[in-house]
Amino acid sequence: MTKKIAFLGMGVMGTPMSLNLMQAGFPVTVWNRSSSSPNLQRIRDSNGTVKDSIAAAVEDADYIFICVSDVPDVKEVLLGIKGAIHCAKPQALIIDFSTIGSPTARDIAEKLKAKHLRFLDAPISGGDIGAENGTLTIMVGGDRQDFEEAMPYFEAMGKNIYYCGETGSGQAVKMCNQVLCAVHMVALCEAIKLAEYQGIDPNLMIEVCQTGAAGSWAIANLGRKITMADFRPGFMIKHILKDLRLVQETLDNFPALPGFELATQQFKNTAQLADALEQGTQAMFRAYY
Template sequence: MESTDMNQQIAFIGLGVMGGPMAANLAREGYAVKAWNRTPNRPGVEVAAEAGVTVVSSIREAVASADVIFSCVSDVPDVKEVLLGTGGVAESARPGTLVIDTSTIGPEAAREIGTQLQQHNLRFLDAPISGGDIGAKNGTLTIMVGGEAKDFEESKPLLEVLGKTIRLCGPMGSGQAVKLCNQVLGAVHAVALCEAMQLAQQQDIDPNLIVEVCSTGAAGSWALSNLGPKIAASDFQPGFMIKHILKDLRLVQETLNSSPQELPGVELADRLFKMVQEFDSGKGGEQGTQAMIRAYRKS
């Protein structure tokens, strides 16, 4: 691990399923963390507060004295609002502050936002994450970073609190580019997982046996090991919501708009996730990605 400056002041914007545990891990490591969440009284806010994070009522209060600012929110408009909007980071942070956005927003938006932050004399890394709520809680996330090498080196002690695999992927936007490839893998793995579970059920095989046996061979994957048991138990509580993977697949498709390339696996995963999103009077998207199995069960 890099040498660590424990006197750094950290701000964390967004205390959701991922952001709450991430901010908590930074506080447990001994950093002074001030955080803000758009919606108070959410579980992630409580997780962070219990770990010693100071939860404040405005972005301005969170970032005014920060050396490094993390953001972890849902989509491109959300990131623009908290970083560039009225009362946001660009207006409130000190010149030279390093801003690290861990949201998934695609490379084009990352470059646009990063360029605008630079015009406010702020530094920027796009640093999308993978590993689900499990990785966020355990500090074992994969973190894909785009930006200047010197900013990456400065951020490493903090990122090493949050993740296990941390890689500088290239200039600004490159972390997002790698993350979209990651989301293609995750989405299409979900299709394979659900179809294997359906085939097991049709043959009167315990789905947990598929997890135990197939995880050890060439078909093993994070999805099988971590989401397979949830499918077997019909546990659809979200570690990563369907509405969020659908947003990421939208970004993949937007990235391909200028290319003749087609990704039929992505199109299939997108269609199956959208089917589940329509369940429960349109609230199916609040469930975890393992709930794709409901598209096969038709309910």
């Protein structure tokens, strides 16, 4: 019997992830908070089913996937008055691809468990490029058996899938990932500025440096976007700021992380510029003008 999937949240990430699931042959029903989103037409064009309420989307789903922006959004979609917790069938497996931090993931898991629903926290990395190409990195926390059960679906959306441990462990690894992403962006922006100062074509610097020890996802995927002043979002400034807020909450009494603090300040500086919050993280370069 074919298992049914509901996917909640048709944003920059959720839409291509749903399309990749459909391309792999899985039946997918989607819901999005904004019914006017142009992304919904992409789903319809691929013969996906679009529903106008969470209840209609999840009522007979075996798997419920969610990818939305922030902690309040996840809580509203899963636990709110019209949330999935009230209409999902017992033992459905809910998998959250959002970045919400470990404490929130554990809290949600407990509330869902009380309603006989299973939960995996599965934050993702790879940006819109990884989502479109089905090459995301997926970091999963929760029951190992649930992880193994969900593997065929993860493999339709990602290339690097890791079981990280008990509930919240995926989020814990994602916090480390976001610190790396933030600090890498500082390094990339400063390397481009240094190349310009020395009269070196930044594109040449990018071509050379991405092949050596300084190579990174950021330089390979975002370097040329910066040199072209292409600040269209794959992952928005407002979203990295949210993630860095979660890192800060995670740190609590942990000793200071100077690189993290510098990157956070640079993103905050960028956020003060016109339209920057809706631009991609590579827009940090604007703060170096």
